[in-house]
Amino acid sequence: MTVWTVATGTDTGRVREMNQDAVEVRDDLVVVADGMGGHAAGEVASALAVATLIEKLAPLASSDDVRSALAQANAAILHDAQENPERLGMGTTAVVLSIARHDAGRGLIISNIGDSRAYQVRQGAIRQLTHDHSVAEEWVRQGRMTAAEAAIHPRRHQLTRVLGSEDKVEVDQFWVEGRNGDYIILCSDGLTNEVSDAEIARIVSAAPAVDAAVAQLIHRAREEGGRDNISVALVRLDDLSEMSVPAPPTATEIPEVVGLARSARRLSLRDRLSWQLGVVLAALVVVLGGSFVIIRWYATSAFYLASDAQGMIGVYQGQPGGVLWFHPTEVISTTYPATDLRPQDVTALQHDIVEPSLAAAVHYAFYINQEWKLSQSLAPSTTPMG
Numbered sequence: 001m002t003v004w005t006v007a008t009g010t011d012t013g014r015v016r017e018m019n020q021d022a023v024e025v026r027d028d029l030v031v032v033a034d035g036m037g038g039h040a041a042g043e044v045a046s047a048l049a050v051a052t053l054i055e056k057l058a059p060l061a062s063s064d065d066v067r068s069a070l071a072q073a074n075a076a077i078l079h080d081a082q083e084n085p086e087r088l089g090m091g092t093t094a095v096v097l098s099i100a101r102h103d104a105g106r107g108l109i110i111s112n113i114g115d116s117r118a119y120q121v122r123q124g125a126i127r128q129l130t131h132d133h134s135v136a137e138e139w140v141r142q143g144r145m146t147a148a149e150a151a152i153h154p155r156r157h158q159l160t161r162v163l164g165s166e167d168k169v170e171v172d173q174f175w176v177e178g179r180n181g182d183y184i185i186l187c188s189d190g191l192t193n194e195v196s197d198a199e200i201a202r203i204v205s206a207a208p209a210v211d212a213a214v215a216q217l218i219h220r221a222r223e224e225g226g227r228d229n230i231s232v233a234l235v236r237l238d239d240l241s242e243m244s245v246p247a248p249p250t251a252t253e254i255p256e257v258v259g260l261a262r263s264a265r266r267l268s269l270r271d272r273l274s275w276q277l278g279v280v281l282a283a284l285v286v287v288l289g290g291s292f293v294i295i296r297w298y299a300t301s302a303f304y305l306a307s308d309a310q311g312m313i314g315v316y317q318g319q320p321g322g323v324l325w326f327h328p329t330e331v332i333s334t335t336y337p338a339t340d341l342r343p344q345d346v347t348a349l350q351h352d353i354v355e356p357s358l359a360a361a362v363h364y365a366f367y368i369n370q371e372w373k374l375s376q377s378l379a380p381s382t383t384p385m386g
Contacts, residue, residue, distance in 0.1 A: 003099060003239055003240065006234070007209075008030075008232065008234070009230075009231070009232050010229065010230065011190075013221070013222065013227060013230055014222055014226035014227070015226060015228070015374060015377070016229055020034070021034050021190070021230075022043075022050040023231050024050045028059050028098060029054070029099075030097040030235055031049075031053055032186040032188055033045075033092045033093060033095075033163075034188040036091055036093075036159075036366055037091065037362075037366060041081075041089070044077075044080065045080075048073065048077050048092075049070075049076075049092050049163050053070070053094075056072055057069045061100055062100055062102070065100075066173070067171050070094060070096075073163055077091065077163055078164055081164065086335070089315070089332050089362045091363070092163050093113060093116040093162055093188070094113055096111040097109075097176075103246060105244050106243060106244070107175050107246065108237075109176065110130065112171070112172050113161050113162060113170070114161060115134050117185075117192055118130045119183075119185040121185065121205060123205075125201065129174070131172060135355075136158070158364050159359055159363045161359060162359045165362060166357075177245050180240055181236070182236075184237065185200065185204065185232065185233070185234055185235075186233040187217075187233070188228070188230065188231040190231065191230050191232055193227065194224035194227070195221050210235075214232050227374070295323065300317060302318065302354055303316065303331075303355050303358050304352045304353055304354040304355060305361055305364065306349060306352050306353075307338035311339070312333050312335065312337060313334045313336045313365045313369070315330070315332040315333075315362060317329055332358075332362060334362070334366075334369075336366070336368075341369070342372050342375055
């Protein structure tokens with residue numbers, strides 16, 4: 001018997017003009033990626049991520065191999081954007097279920113970056129396995145808001161981590177303890193933004209087969225608005241007899257600090273003064289150097305959106321207005337006109353929109369442009385009656 005049975009589905013939805021999601025399945029690997037960026041760039045980013053994972057991951061790869069493959073996917077997206085400036089700023093989420101080897105055998109491991117999610121359904125009960133890498137979810141983890149507040153907060157769609165935004169990528173990874181008959185769901189936010197966790201669990205548990213459940217999940221997301229691309233991979237675990245979760249590493253002993261005997265000698269007055277002066281000078285260097293590092297970090301740690309010289313939404317690194325001799329620099333000029341925004345977003349842009357990371361800034365620029373397009377498509381026609 002095979003380890004699992006898989007069904008997948010993807011749909012453009014009822015609002016987007018193209019499908020920028022990508023889904024791929026192999027005997028030991030399931031991937032869902034949700035691309036972002038204009039001019040088909042999101043479609044390119046998600047396709048690159050999936051293709052790289054399929055190419056670089058051999059069967060029964062280790063957890064480190066999966067992490068390395070995601071880093072290579074990140075590099076491939078960045079390289080493509082450099083070669084094709086019109087795709088600058090593109091990125092993609094990724095959630096991966098794979099059969100991976102470990103010291104005691106093999107098991108199921110989830111790897112994710114972004115807000116595409118993994119769920120586990122067991123006997124009708126559902127639990128979310130992944131954490132969204134979004135501004136709102138980060139605030140929940142920091143205790144700044146509740147999960148209920150995050151679910152409706154406007155910044156729940158602003159991502160803090162995606163493939164293709166920065167040179168180094170931070171991936172969440174964890175082993176899954178499954179049972180035969182469990183379901184693992186990988187999906188883009190086009191499903192979870194429209195359908196509640198409880199309804200997802202009900203549909204999956206009641207459907208006669210995994211392909212029927214996938215079709216019904218996509219149908220429900222479309223019924224609820226279908227405002228984004230909808231992608232689902234549903235995995236039913238059939239035979240986990242050879243699967244196990246690796247034991248956690250044992251705590252390493254802290255090596256004992258061994259004191260070394262030193263011969264004492266009496267210092268002359270000149271020796272003591274020289275030593276004290278050296279300590280003072282060293283401390284002064286440390287203070288000045290530390291102050292410079294702190295100021296530089298603060299001055300360059302932020303990213304913000306503002307209208308640039310070309311009239312587009314620009315992404316700037318630095319504090320608005322600058323700090324001392326550190327001035328903000330434009331790192332990305334997007335393809336979104338600064339005038340193609342809802343009135344409240346135009347006002348916000350005029351006062352600079354500060355974001356915690358480059359990925360969050362790029363994604364928010366895309367988000368407010370898409371919200372403007374959506375408002376235009378929903379606006380009543382003003383064509384006079386003949």
